[in-house]
Amino acid sequence: MRQLFIPTKRTGILLLSLLFGGFVLNFIMQAASLDMNVTSVFNWISEHAWLYVFGGVFFFCVLLLFASLLPNVYTGAVIAFLVCVLLGIADYKKLSTTGEPLFPWDLMQLKNAQEMSRITKGMISPLAIVISVLIIIGLIYLILKLPKIRISLPLRGIFIAVSLILTFLFVQMLTTQHKIIKKIQYQPVYWNQKVNYANNGLLFAFTGNLRQNLMEKPEGYSKSAIEEIAKKYAALPDPAATKSPAEQPNIVFMMDEAFFDPTRLTGIKLSEDPLSFIHEKEKSSPGGFLLSPEFGGNTANVEFEALTGMSMYFLNGGSIPYQQRIVKMSSLPSIASILKDRGYQALALHPFDKTFYNRNQVYPIMGFDRFTGEKDMKQIERMSPDAYVSDMSAVKEVLKELKESEKPTFLHLVTMQNHFPFTKGVNGPNTVTAEGVDAQYKNELETYVQDTKLTDQALAYLSEELKSLKRPTIVVFWGDHLPALSGGIYTKAGWDTNPRLKHETKLLYMANFDIGKDPLGTVSPAFLGPSVFQLTGQDLPTYYKLLAKVKEEIPGLSKNVLVNESGVLPKLTEQQQALLNDYRLVVYDILAGQNYSKSLMF
Structure with missing residues (x-):
């Protein structure tokens, strides 16, 4: 035995x-x-x-x-x-x-x-x-x-x-x-x-x-601290609005996969401007750059910032709130829930699998009424059988929703056309050539540039179609992060040591009513909500007044780099640090604390 x-x-x-x-x-x-x-x-x-x-x-x-x-x-x-x-x-x-x-x-x-x-x-x-x-x-x-x-x-x-x-x-x-x-x-x-x-x-x-938690408990967190913050920012006046439309406007967020301006790559000469419409449009509409918290991936974190106004700056490195925290919550305030309380319907559209990053579970928690995925779309256009759904097809789906709706609509679109890999011919023949790029990267870069040209054409179509919509409509377009191109492309452009360039994507506002043409500079996605409310003449909830105040001081807030109107911010002043401390307390309260903010700031 x-x-x-x-x-x-x-x-x-x-x-x-x-x-x-x-x-x-x-x-x-x-x-x-x-x-x-x-x-x-x-x-x-x-x-x-x-x-x-x-x-x-x-x-x-x-x-x-x-x-x-x-x-x-x-x-x-x-x-x-x-x-x-x-x-x-x-x-x-x-x-x-x-x-x-x-x-x-x-x-x-x-x-x-x-x-x-x-x-x-x-x-x-x-x-x-x-x-x-x-x-x-x-x-x-x-x-x-x-x-x-x-x-x-x-x-x-x-x-x-x-x-x-x-x-x-x-x-x-x-x-x-x-x-x-x-x-x-x-x-x-x-x-x-x-x-x-x-x-x-x-x-x-x-x-x-x-x-690992999403973020550590900030010093001084308490109910009285949140009440004091709410009182402080509620007393601030709404920022002066531009000419507001006569009725509640549609608001469209168009977050474009891996989209940035390739003409910024130093030392590379393109045979034509692939973003001819965008470059021309930003002369008459607000345009600038979005300071993405990510590079090459983690799309969900960029939309998390844009939808909730909560900056990834405060979260521990590597965090993905959708998967780690939000999926376990019963509700989370967002621009969708704020607008729903004002009579809007809130729609989400993503021409891919709905379960990625648990979006099918997260979106209802954030207040969306309906989520349309690739399998729900009636008509889908691709440039080839192996391609992702084109941006043009996604734009047409957006227009269809807006035309059929009788209520003011907030629609959040996350595209897929420009996703890695950048395989030559998948989105049609490359019509733009690139000089000054190493031979081993030439097809890859030209394919990506071709993809951005297709996006530019889709935006031109959207801009023209906005004129036919009866309801005032504003579109906020931005790229979620730079593409995961071969590192040698960025190295040759001298971007390896410049975190700002490696995190700046294109940002453009378009509307069928007057929103001015003031340049936007470099802005973090967390501050898009207050900006849109200001452009559409809507009152800002107390939480958005806090975000607007942070945006005044540090419009580009990221772990990688801090940016203000003068450029890269080397260090924070005491006033700016105090402002971020308030912001940090509120973000913690909503995500990991007792959520006192819900009744005080929204």
Whole structure:
């Protein structure tokens, strides 16, 4: 009976192999966070030896668990190893395209695996796919040829129990910041996740993020503090409005996927201006730049700012409010809910899968009456079978909704046409050529420029069609973030050291009534709501008066760069810091606090 619990010599060799595999796996995972630089990994290990040891033991437990669960010990270990390597590759690819590492909440997108495969098509080279297939075939061959190791059922049970207990204790110590974790030099850096992953390693940073809050509780937060803030800003007068229309106007938000002005790229000459309409239109309508909180991805965070007026500046690095917090709430004040209280209907339109970023659950919480996705649209136009729904098609859907509505309408559109990958020919032949770009990036850049030209044409069509609408209508158009073009394109343009340029997208207001033509400068998406209310002659709720005040001082508010009317803001004055402290308290109150603001500021 006792022999059932005693491992054989082969089992001992297996355990040593799995332990070695755990340390190899930890090495690979750390390499993913350090741009696959082997030298950097060895330097990291020399400085964080205990993190490497603990990580190696953790992965040993994972490999042992899977090896014990399946009848063939090799199969379980290989499956676990490959899954972990895939996570490492995902981290590396995300870092190289968006500048951000892999977060636990990113895994929520696995439910959209089919759509994700379409979005990421082109990110992995055919050679890498072939090599991966050959490796998998080789592993299967080895599994079949290696000598069978028989582990008794009781011993398997012991291995499973030990693995689960050690794994649980590791996660528990990490998420509760146990003193042992602190002694091994794990120091979370939630405000800078790239540094967090580089310093602590993919395993520790990823697991530590399981306990991360959207934002920390600000000093001085209380009901009386929110009441004082509400009283202070309620007393402010509404900013002077421009000529307001005779009736409540339609308000359209058009957030365009990965759209920026490519003519700003230094050293690149285009054969024609792809944004000829936009450049001409902003001479007679308010135009400028939107300071996006993101680069290359995380669209949901940009629309979160625009819809709620809450700045990502206050949230911990890597946060995605839609997935981490809002989906768990019963309601959240937004421009949609504010306008609904004023007699509007609130509509959302996204010509793609409705479940991405949990939009199908989040939008009703924010006050939207109806959400139209790709499958709900009656008529869809694409430039080719493999293309996303065109911006022109999305614009026509917007116009259809506005023409059919008898009530003033707020409509929020999130487009898809310009999403990565930028595959030549998908949106028709490239009609704009680019000179001054490296040959390896020429097709990619010209394809992207062609996409922006199509967007420009869709906006020209929308501008003309606004004239036929009976109800006054204002459109706010902006790009959500810069595209995830190959890094060499931005490097050659000299943008690597200029965070402002890498976060400024195009912003344009259009209307079928007089909204003036004052330039907008650089503005964060959080301040679009107050600006639209001012242009349409609507009273500002107390919350919007606070936002308008912040906008006066710091119109461009971002973790990456602060911008005012004079340019980049090197440091905050005491007055500006006090203003941001008020803003921070209100954002915390709404997102993570007791929501005293709901009855006081909206």
